[in-house]
Amino acid sequence: MQDExxxxxxxxxxxxxxxxxxxxxxDLVLLDINLPGINGLEVCNRIKISEHIPVIILSCRDEDxxxxxxxxxxxxxxxxxxxxxxxxxxxxxxxxxxxxREEQSSIKTGKLLIKTDREEVYFNSREVKLTPMEYKLLxxxxxxxxxxxxxxVLLRKVWGYEDWEGGREIIKVNxxxxxxxxxxxxxxxxxxxxxxxxxxKLAQL
Amino acid sequence: MQDExxxxxxxxxxxxxxxxxxxxxxDLVLLDINLPGINGLEVCNRIKISEHIPVIILSCRDEDxxxxxxxxxxxxxxxxxxxxxxxxxxxxxxxxxxxxREEQSSIKTGKLLIKTDREEVYFNSREVKLTPMEYKLLxxxxxxxxxxxxxxVLLRKVWGYEDWEGGREIIKVNxxxxxxxxxxxxxxxxxxxxxxxxxxKLAQL
DNA sequence: CAATCCTGTGACAGTTCGGTAACAATTGTA
DNA sequence: TACAATTGTTACCGAACTGTCACAGGATTG
Numbered sequence: 415m416q417d418e419x420x421x422x423x424x425x426x427x428x429x430x431x432x433x434x435x436x437x438x439x440x441d442l443v444l445l446d447i448n449l450p451g452i453n454g455l456e457v458c459n460r461i462k463i464s465e466h467i468p469v470i471i472l473s474c475r476d477e478d479x480x481x482x483x484x485x486x487x488x489x490x491x492x493x494x495x496x497x498x499x500x501x502x503x504x505x506x507x508x509x510x511x512x513x514x515r516e517e518q519s520s521i522k523t524g525k526l527l528i529k530t531d532r533e534e535v536y537f538n539s540r541e542v543k544l545t546p547m548e549y550k551l552l553x554x555x556x557x558x559x560x561x562x563x564x565x566x567v568l569l570r571k572v573w574g575y576e577d578w579e580g581g582r583e584i585i586k587v588n589x590x591x592x593x594x595x596x597x598x599x600x601x602x603x604x605x606x607x608x609x610x611x612x613x614x615k616l617a618q619l
Numbered sequence: 620m621q622d623e624x625x626x627x628x629x630x631x632x633x634x635x636x637x638x639x640x641x642x643x644x645x646d647l648v649l650l651d652i653n654l655p656g657i658n659g660l661e662v663c664n665r666i667k668i669s670e671h672i673p674v675i676i677l678s679c680r681d682e683d684x685x686x687x688x689x690x691x692x693x694x695x696x697x698x699x700x701x702x703x704x705x706x707x708x709x710x711x712x713x714x715x716x717x718x719x720r721e722e723q724s725s726i727k728t729g730k731l732l733i734k735t736d737r738e739e740v741y742f743n744s745r746e747v748k749l750t751p752m753e754y755k756l757l758x759x760x761x762x763x764x765x766x767x768x769x770x771x772v773l774l775r776k777v778w779g780y781e782d783w784e785g786g787r788e789i790i791k792v793n794x795x796x797x798x799x800x801x802x803x804x805x806x807x808x809x810x811x812x813x814x815x816x817x818x819x820k821l822a823q824l
Numbered sequence: 825c826a827a828t829c830c831t832g833t834g835a836c837a838g839t840t841c842g843g844t845a846a847c848a849a850t851t852g853t854a
Numbered sequence: 855t856a857c858a859a860t861t862g863t864t865a866c867c868g869a870a871c872t873g874t875c876a877c878a879g880g881a882t883t884g
Binding site (some may be wrong): 620781787790792794806813815816 | 829832834
């Protein structure tokens with residue numbers, strides 16, 4: 415990779431890798447599934463929770479289920495070992511280009527516009543200032559527009575908590591705060607809808 | 620697994636597990652290799668002798684020989700510890716679908732459409748809002764369209780109660796509530812039919 | 825034909841769930 | 855240090871959900 419002109423940092427364990435990502439500005443992660451310490455898929459999961467970095471998974475297990483769970487967890491691509499050089503650099507370049515452009519990718523529903531690259535939100539073409547948590551919650555919901563997400567899912571995707579009874583509360587309150595900012599009438603939500611007993615969704619208008 | 624909507628029974632030893640299988644209607648077994656009492660592989664063997672239940676083996680020994688003997692003995696799949704929970708549920712779902720015990724993603728009869736992945740119900744292409752319990756009851760019935768289900772079965776599949784005399788009441792009432800929402804004329808049911816003395820069924824039209 | 829069982833029906837009440845506001849803890853900043 | 859913004863915590867209310875009950879009427883059985 416260095417021969418190809420990439421600037422490479424490496425880590426020998428999941429923990430070390432995650433620390434590296436926190437510290438440095440990383441454009442893309444090549445991730446081995448078989449790791450000492452944390453499982454590779456778990457590492458991928460954690461990266462996706464906190465960052466917007468594309469991940470390519472490397473693995474020698476070539477069962478389909480691994481591809482699926484790798485991609486479901488949010489990995490952008492998957493390469494089986496043994497792979498050849500050329501294929502790897504090709505996929506990396508493709509992803510870097512895509513993420514360079516995709517960073518302008520935005521989510522739109524009704525008069526609501528979410529620019530995911532800049533983490534900015536607009537309503538009626540006017541910017542709405544959201545706090546980090548509010549933004550993250552909205553983005554997670556926006557990533558699957560019109561899909562109901564339970565509080566367990568939101569808790570995991572937004573806060574990274576796995577199970578936690580108190581989570582219903584913090585979601586309630588943060589939904590409330592979001593509504594105050596992006597709903598024309600927060601008491602009659604049009605965008606952030608409640609599905610009683612199931613969860614919340616961002617409506618596709 | 621319970622969060623994912625599965626109904627889970629657990630046992631702490633091979634003997635207990637085998638007894639459970641004899642007593643309950645089990646769709647799939649997650650089996651740990653390292654067990655007190657009988658060896659896990661032996662348990663798998665005995666299950667396969669007497670039943671047709673898919674078995675997934677869990678193990679922290681990741682030697683190949685274990686995979687082989689696990690699969691040779693008739694286990695349908697094998698997961699190494701530590702596994703991530705998405706991978707596990709994916710494999711479980713895959714197996715349940717393959718063995719015909721898992722619901723399809725969409726059920727249709729007459730003008731009634733049930734989207735099981737989104738937990739949404741449509742009548743005449745218009746969405747009908749159901750409460751969680753109502754939905755679950757309908758889904759269970761839709762899962763085996765045109766099959767009469769006794770109140771005991773419904774009680775187990777919808778509420779998870781095993782035996783309970785009072786159950787007839789809550790089913791009566793919930794059937795009533797469902798009919799009010801999805802029947803054109805609730806007093807003359809066309810979809811949710813009563814088989815007196817046997818139970819209820821969702822008619823295939 | 826009467827007694828009994830099963831189901832349909834409406835009303836009621838306890839519980840859960842989501843909306844709301846105010847407060848407390850934490851963090852960042854001047 | 856003081857102040858402000860952010861974020862989690864708690865309490866309370868009202869509405870929705872869901873189980874219980876009583877009763878009626880039709881079917882079944884002896």
